[in-house]
Amino acid sequence: MAKIAFIGLGNMGAPMVVNLVKAGHEVRVFDLVEEAVQQVAAQGAIAVDSARNTLLGAEFLISMLQTGKQVEGLMLTGEALLTHINPTALVVDCSTIDAETAKEMAQAAADKGIEFVDAPVSGGTAGAAAATLSFMVGGSEGAFERARPILETMGQNIFHAGGNGAGQLAKACNNLLLAVLMAGTAEALNLGIRCGLDPKVLSDIMLKSSGRNWALELYNPVPGVMEGVPASKDYHPGFMVDLMCKDLGLAMEASLASQSAIPMGSLARGLFNLHQGQDNGTLDFSSIFKLYRRDA
Amino acid sequence: MAKIAFIGLGNMGAPMVVNLVKAGHEVRVFDLVEEAVQQVAAQGAIAVDSARNTLLGAEFLISMLQTGKQVEGLMLTGEALLTHINPTALVVDCSTIDAETAKEMAQAAADKGIEFVDAPVSGGTAGAAAATLSFMVGGSEGAFERARPILETMGQNIFHAGGNGAGQLAKACNNLLLAVLMAGTAEALNLGIRCGLDPKVLSDIMLKSSGRNWALELYNPVPGVMEGVPASKDYHPGFMVDLMCKDLGLAMEASLASQSAIPMGSLARGLFNLHQGQDNGTLDFSSIFKLYRRDA
């Protein structure tokens, strides 16, 4: 079993730690929110009083933060964990951030002889709890193989997307496409409804036709069509509009950096931004259906 | 076994007739292209020399034409088959046309005591040959049940979309969504490629993630990623850009008639129109990837 330092105990990080503990790992944890630390400590993690103190004997450092600036602060400029960690440890950043920062962190780590992978996840809080997350990993083949057994404790699909930053880029591409799928699905269903079709019937038809997609299969955005999904629970998230807007921002940055044309994704971003601006930021992202349909 | 009149023996109609014949039906056929008539006659259909002469003893009239105007000409204004057909026969129009004309034809038929369903298909020429088409049927419950056994001879999924016109509307919604999926998938893959990701690896990741959709599963638009698809055969169709543009026009008409907002579909239509205008109308619609990437 491994000694693991884990920083960032939010909605995603906390259940991930629990799964690591269940698998028998020794996990030292820290978060700026004291209560979050106590909660996972109650389930077997070892609470420490600073980010730096998680590093004691650590073979792995896993971080699960919100922004590139936070990751940079943790690793390099503020807490500077890259300076204090045992250089034989592997650093696994599971935060969803921009590829540019991911590459810079990996380079800074490499300069100190430390291996670093970016490993953003998909699957949401439910996936974190059930250890069914997908990890999209960017880094060397060797570092990927080192990370894999640990990631398998927390997830189901562990992908090697490519070199450093590739995990972040793969997630950005996927979530760009997801935004397009969801907006397109909401739009097609709304068109059908306005033309007099039953959304359940239309959904069934499209599921067996070339309109089939993840949103239609697992996450129908029309209230009442599918049980248990956010649309049938007043759009209680799930995956918040605010987070989709953040991820679309990361895709936009990838587009800017690579001078790529992303008209469909840009429009999806525009629609989600309009929707967010109408006070819907904390709803589930399938609530984009409301932008199409006032009475939803 | 039934006596069936069948008009329209193009790429789709011809194999559909063959499947009807194989199932033991007596099929009288007509097409303006004499050669097309001879080809299906050689496989057991009964060639006649005019649309009207297909009607002899017909219990079913099936039409597979290109446009609403053609259907109107056949049924009402020109050949006027609705005037000459036995009123106990069921009329099944498998053409993909606008819902408005479908409703008008159904009403004209009803005025003469004739049952009429719109039953556009999806599944392409391969599905027509293999009898695995999907049919989206608009009409009364009774008419749908009458049509079903005949349609099952030619297809696999027979959906009752709703009243008259609903079949056309369901197809328009589905193909609107398909255009969005394909453009979005091409765009996400191109973004990944430009950022240095391998399109095969990225496709595999998104297939197991929330970007999963029909285009990614069965019809990857990047040359070389998937075997046997149009993208790997110089975009030999498959489903032509010209036809996708036609179908997007039908969705646009549904949007106009119902005053629905379809920004994503409208943009997809814009992109396919731009692509068509650059001399790509006869390529497979997955060639939209070329709009993103010159060297594809």
Next chain:
Amino acid sequence: MAKIAFIGLGNMGAPMVVNLVKAGHEVRVFDLVEEAVQQVAAQGAIAVDSARNTLLGAEFLISMLQTGKQVEGLMLTGEALLTHINPTALVVDCSTIDAETAKEMAQAAADKGIEFVDAPVSGGTAGAAAATLSFMVGGSEGAFERARPILETMGQNIFHAGGNGAGQLAKACNNLLLAVLMAGTAEALNLGIRCGLDPKVLSDIMLKSSGRNWALELYNPVPGVMEGVPASKDYHPGFMVDLMCKDLGLAMEASLASQSAIPMGSLARGLFNLHQGQDNGTLDFSSIFKLYRRDA
């Protein structure tokens, strides 16, 4: 002075009649709304009790209706004025309708030896009252020259756009572009505001720069920036969102008929449709700014 039959006395038609009367013409008027007839009769028009009775001695027939179907009903199928009018009269349809119907009406008129022009207007109710409308005329050179002096009584700019239907097409193109200008201007100003710029200062800068356009010059969509415009009167129209959506539908039909790519206009239509669907149909179209900014 001429004898003129005038049908359609709404917000636009009524003041147009008044200007014809002021110029000394003898104007027989009809509208289905009795009150509208009485109002213009009080200002010198001659009230008659049916559309057909306006035709007495008419040298010109001017119509100002809402839809292509209404025009067709008036001219051809219902009132059939083309059958009853003196064939030497000139028919001037000022309604904003689809080019297809305009061409069909012109052809039907030509079949009876009657000259017909489509002459949709721009300039709004204020322009109608002040006789400063623009007319975009489609028809033969000769018919245009016959219509011109009458139109000059009601407007300022009389354009010969081309053959029959060209007036409608020119208006569709113009209003498509107008929708793009207004949405783009609202968007650029909102971006500036969110970034901390003063909308008045930013407007002044863009007015002297390459962002200059009609919306910025005469119709600023941000409340308080410009006096007297709808934005500064709670978006009291002006030109209603519902009408803009109608005109964008006409542009869409022109795009469908000509297989033209109109991505920018399609997106503008999508945004105006979304805005309309949120209960804003009767507001001025500059209220699209509200879609961007909740607190506007």
Next chain:
Amino acid sequence: MAKIAFIGLGNMGAPMVVNLVKAGHEVRVFDLVEEAVQQVAAQGAIAVDSARNTLLGAEFLISMLQTGKQVEGLMLTGEALLTHINPTALVVDCSTIDAETAKEMAQAAADKGIEFVDAPVSGGTAGAAAATLSFMVGGSEGAFERARPILETMGQNIFHAGGNGAGQLAKACNNLLLAVLMAGTAEALNLGIRCGLDPKVLSDIMLKSSGRNWALELYNPVPGVMEGVPASKDYHPGFMVDLMCKDLGLAMEASLASQSAIPMGSLARGLFNLHQGQDNGTLDFSSIFKLYRRDA
């Protein structure tokens, strides 16, 4: 007369220096391209052999570079002119860069007691030569007033957009709107052409109607409609597609930073990116008309 240090002697910077010299100022110049230095030296500027050596006695430092990183390198990290300049001098950065960097430079300057304004220009190389540029200035009222007389030597419209960064933001908003205007104008004209209208006639109509805008007035994108514009010179720039894409990237960054919805601008960016990707980067940006029309 003032002593001025000027860095960056490209297509814009060189003629700006010439105008400063003509006005009697003493201008020390530097550029990495030796030839560029010699050219303006031949017209009266004082050539020096390093960026730092321009600072001798400088009351003003004017920079005209390409990117935020270059400006940062010049001011702060590389040449570090902010460390070597006389603190009573005013720094005027005329580069078009991101607002974030502009603010950081202003802050870094302020930390040393130096005043700094961002002052990006519009008006192109023609405007630079004719001293008719527009300057959009961000900075304190006092700094703006200090910069004004110098800027008036090179331009016509000197705007105070707001505090530091506001000049960059105003330019980003304006050019976002410009991209929308140009794409919309090209699209409306192409629609008209495809519907059979004459582009010159349609342009004239829209110029006197609500479609009027800068592109239509001064920069018609259809070859042959207007003399002397890039469209009538094989799209010889003018303002290159590559530069428009760069500016749209800056607008996108402003949108990301302020979480603003910019669907119209995002689509325009998508279209310009697609066009750029088809080998048109060095054409004038009005060549977006070619994306709509193959044979243009």
